[in-house]
Amino acid sequence: MDKGHIEINGVTKIFRRTDGIETLTALDNVNLDIKPGEFVSFVGSSGCGKSTMLRIIAGLEVPTIGKAICDGEEITGTSSKRGLVFQDHALFPWLTVWDNVLFGLKSTGKGKEKQELAEYLLKLVGLENFKKSYPYQLSGGMSQRVALVRALANEPDVLLLDEPLGALDAFTRMSIQDVLIDLWKERNNTMILITHDVDEAIYLSQRVVVMSPRPGRVIENLKIELPYPRNRSDLNFTYYRNHILEQLDFAHKAGQIEYVI
């Protein structure tokens, strides 16, 4: 697949605070080039602008300065080419798993092919027997898998994942990490993941972008040169983990601490 190329060119995002006078710089001159089919993760302390970055790529926010570009076109609004999955999976409680998965497909028409793909994806995440269940009948991990399937059933060129596994226990998390790799290998789309979990970033991605505390800047673009499936206790894995943690710690100490009373 040669679609799903994301370019972030000199992106600065400044928010106005509620008083309308003070401003807050969430992102400061961020430049990135994310290749089609690449799996990239962002790590950085809370408030460093990760979600803002993802929302800009999704087309939900507009940069104050600079541009976000998808496949050569400036991003000016949302598009089904760029799917989004949040931490709180936000399934529709009144719809079954199957109808939740097909929901986004309504606009593009629920063709037979799309239904087959949805069916196939549900099987891939081990939920083929839960099509008729309602969200309240599922565990958090199951709901999150449904949310991933729903996003992928639209066949996005880019999947934007904002801490999608953040609320899950360690075991469920690890099993869904494997599901994510399977889905990515299968669909070969661009994956952009935000996570607080350094191990998760190394386990999943080809590149880890480390961001500084506010204002968010890219402090490192680290290629993870390990074959899949990765082994968390591998020496090289440990090397990457220590390196990223050092960067985060260093950036954190160097960052300004703000107190709001």
Ligand SMILES: Nc1ncnc2c1ncn2[C@@H]1O[C@H](COP(=O)(O)OP(=O)(O)OP(=O)(O)O)[C@@H](O)[C@H]1O
């Ligand atoms: N709509 C908004 N209006 C004003 N300020 C905002 C808005 N959205 C985000 N911010 C501010 O921008 C900064 C970055 O927020 P963002 O949500 O991108 O951080 P984050 O890195 O995703 O943090 P976390 O890891 O806690 O999710 C924060 O200081 C936040 O208060």
Ligand SMILES: [Mg+2]
């Ligand atoms: Mg966030």
